[in-house]
Amino acid sequence: MKRKVLRAILCISMAGMLLAGCGNNQSAPAATEPAEDANTEAEELGTDAQEGASTESTSNEGMMVYLVSKGFQHQYWQAVWQGAQEKAKELGVEVQMQGPDTESDIAQQVQMLNTAIQLQPDAIGLAALDVSALNDGIAQAQSAGIPIIGFDSGVPEAPEGAVYANAATDNYAAGALAAEETYKIIKDRILSTQGSVRIGVMNQDATAESIINRGLGFIDKMAELVIADGKTVSIVGNEKYVNDSQVTDKGEGGNVILDIAVPSKVEAALSSTDAQTLLNKEDILCIYGSNQFSGEGLVNGDANIGKLGKDVVGVAFDSGTVIKDAVKAGKLAGAVTQSPLDIGRKTVELAVKAAKGESVADVDTGCQWFTAENMEDPSIAPNLYD
Amino acid sequence: MEGLKNNPIVKAIGTQRLVAFIALIVIYLAFGLLNNKFFSYATIVNIFDASYYIGFMAIGITFVIATGGIDLSIGTVLSCSALMAGYLNVSKGLPIVPTILLCVAIGALFGLMNGWMVSKMKLPPFIATLGSMMLSKGLGAIVTMSQSVTWKSSTSEEGWYRNIFRINSQSGVIVPTGFILLIASAIVMAIVLNKTRPGRYILALGSNLEATRLSGVDVDKWQTLAYVFSGLFAGIAGVSYASIYQVILPGAGSGFEMDAIAGVVIGGTSMSGGNGTIAGTMIGVFIISVLKTGLPFIGLNTAWQQVATGLVLIIAVFIDVCNRRRKG
């Protein structure tokens, strides 16, 4: 009798469940037990991990890390993605990555971050295009208790406590590295020239923090080095860069003129035109392209002019087939490469740690100067993507 | 013939083309006077480089605009076909000749789809091509997994394809082969538009679709053909873009269609259909590429290119409107 009643109740409640859940949990009763087992298992393992400290890999079952990048279109991001996947596999976590169509689609990135938060991952990796636009999303993640790890150029000036750590290239320092290496090549010509010489700085845009920092790092360092050798520096071109740089002399008055170009939109033809304009100036000595897009624009713009590697020193940032070929052919004197693989790896590693409540600290993933000579070195080659 | 010359409409079209041509010369000379480097051979080649992809797209879309339609998809079809074909070449080892043919074929296929949607499904051209614009943008990104595709370098074994649009010899001699190709295509397509049956029917149906149908002309076929031309030339534009700029970013093409449309309209083709001038289109395209190349030369940001193009567009069409109004 009792059994019959029980059975009836069970039937009714199951029917109710089916109705409520629209039938997508048909196997719910059966699934309970193993799930409970898994939970206990996880708990046990968790205790193990706390006790054993080093066995992090086994305790990450079901953990998901969601990366919101700045884009996908440059091969650079593919290398980051590759590094992230490697690390995720190693740690046994799931990783997803999304990025806007272009590196100026700030609104799209805001959407992507919001989506990421809705999916409730255990941690979010974020390479911000524009921090102020992302502030709401970041605050939401914070209140939902999802740790954010900054990567690539990170999330500079993020609200206090939201970003747990950064796995990032110090772009300002990377730009400075490019300036230092470039100065070694052009120092003699600067010092021996009577009139003025011009150094072009090509930037993809004046909105992405990482690009701005790479430009400014180069500009400031170059100015510092030139002034240290007793020459004067002035700056012209895009207002954002001109105003944010530490160079005080604005105009064409210096021994060395830093000429800043930014195209009106991210379009190959426009970047090429910028390069051509710079290359056509009488006093041009050197041009720096501060990311892959600008580096490619520099190489493409020179195609009909042919000054790079002869009268004009070309320097770029990041790699990709076009830039690698140009370095190999001597058109570009060299380029700074970040360590996208390392960025990907470190991001996932920091994210997993943060998700588990461990303390994490910033990691500088560093950058390297590469030339035709050292391109094949095992320490550099893996970071040079096609 | 004399009657044709004295005819107000013909004259009006002529004036706009004349105005556009004078504008082109004036703009070119003005840039040259402000910076004499602008007259250099290298700069001329640079102007050509910047005109190929817009130019090929514009030739194709002139046919669609002549039918009274519009093709918003050509920009993204350009990048989609260059991405897909380039991806198969670089990552899957497809030889370069089939790659180029495939690039053009993908463009033509999108054109066929647009034509079919407009002529058979009776979708408004704006909607149909807006749809395929999104479709092609998305498909391009999906096939390449949202990555950029870098076509082969000149130095690689298959790099000869870049000579189709520009020969940069070791000795430093530059031959803008693309210019020859562009002008040859323009001449051929101008003949097709004005002197052959397909062109005649495209103009006729753009002027009065129903009348053309009642004249026993298979209007669906010719309307479709206009869109196929448009897609086909977007595919050719894709090859030209790849050989000049080598790197194709997903979504790179969005907005290119507007440059092409602006070129067509500046050249004197009316958006309401029934007429079309390839020669005018070429003038319009070169105005845009001269502005694109020239403004940075005189120290203005490339954003001014859009301001200037917008002004030229409005002025050219306004002069035309005034002219028509005066004539009655």
Next chain:
Amino acid sequence: MEGEKVGNVILKMKGIDKSFPGVHALKGVDLEIKKGEVHALMGENGAGKSTLMKVLTGIYSKDKGSILYEGREVAFTNPKEAQEAGISIVHQELNMMNHLSVAQNIFIGREMMNGKIINDGKMEEESRKLFQKLNIDIDPGEIMGNLTVGRQQMCEIAKAISRECKIIVFDEPTAALTETEIEGLFKIIRDLRKKQMGIVYISHRMDEIKKITDRVTIMRDGEYVATLITENSTKDDIIKGMVGRVIYEDPKEKSNVPTDAPVVLKVENLRAGKMVKDVSFELHKGEILGFSGLMGAGRTETARALFGADKKDGGNIYINGKKVEIKTTKDAVKAGIGYLSEDRKRYGLVVEKTVAQNSTMANLEAFSKGFFIDKGKEAKTALEYVKKLKTKTPGVDQLVVNLSGGNQQKVVIAKWLIRNCDILIFDEPTRGIDVGAKSEIYHLMSELAAQGKSIIMISSEMTEILRMSDRIIVMCEGRKTGEITIEEATQENIMYAATKRD
């Protein structure tokens, strides 16, 4: 040529049935055309004449019935097949590619080629020959859009004739032609008849039918009524067949306007563009002032300039003795002038909106509370006018597109009445409206005049002018060439003024 004998039947359509969703357009219609005859096809608008011709020329497919052409059963699936078999049609609506040249239009679909290249020179040459033969003076190189409507119509006719055809259908070919052009056309038709061609002639103009045709087939509501020998039948016989009853079409005997009626509108030396040259006239209270003239006489242009729709070059307008400045249509409406365009669907109505919405459109301020439209008040007023004008509509929520032409016209009238317009300009008030509904519109206009509204009626139909007007202004080539009281008016003196050129 085969079949020199007059009277051989070349085409026999029997029991043709055609339905469209919701409309049974043709119900077993018969038509027989002989070689060397001009055969009129008559019927009210919507009787199915054009549909029958579209079935014949392959634009529509028939549901039932048979078409015997030269003794063979045929079923053309597109116009091209029909053309190739020798059946050409001159459509009622102008079917021209305005951007192409005359010669290019004439040879569209069968261009003369030089290999793959079109030989425009040869096509112009051939067109010139054709025009000479037809006695038409048009330059084949001219762009079609630059020709007057009448000349375009002549090109359309030339295009149809230029094909090797055995049957040629004229669907209201004279609507846009001047008297001389009509004479030219009739000459062409007589030539074609001599050449043993079968000619179908669709027209509403009774005098033309009497003048040019040999037999008349009458249709009504998609049904075949009768085929008559033109010579042996009277106008009344034909009209009776068309409408199923005798229509009262007597002209007005005398003006209904008292001689001391005040002048409500005075127009002095109105000038606008090429089509309005120094036009002056007065309109009295309660008067129906007819504007007669041929197509392109400048009547519509005068009305549009008066109404502020087109730019004026000069002239003064007085309303109730006070000078008014009418620069825009808004000024005109404010001054109490309402304009009922000849093309209701393009300029008079928003056909995808309801009767109520259309009725209040010109006076929406009166039906608004702040930003919102007072739907209740709108519906109430619209209903009031539906009743007043006897508009046949299931309700004021009905979309105007679903109403018949006559009832659509009533909605336009309601719109201007609701706006309190005292001066109404009717431009071709019964165009596209069938005979039955016509008399209702006439009745309504008379009633409005009797109530003290003043009406300007532009009409190309002589019977309409003579039946409705209290006074008639005749225009020709932009000038006023006659002002005739109804007592004096005859077809002859109106036509005399309408053709009084410089």
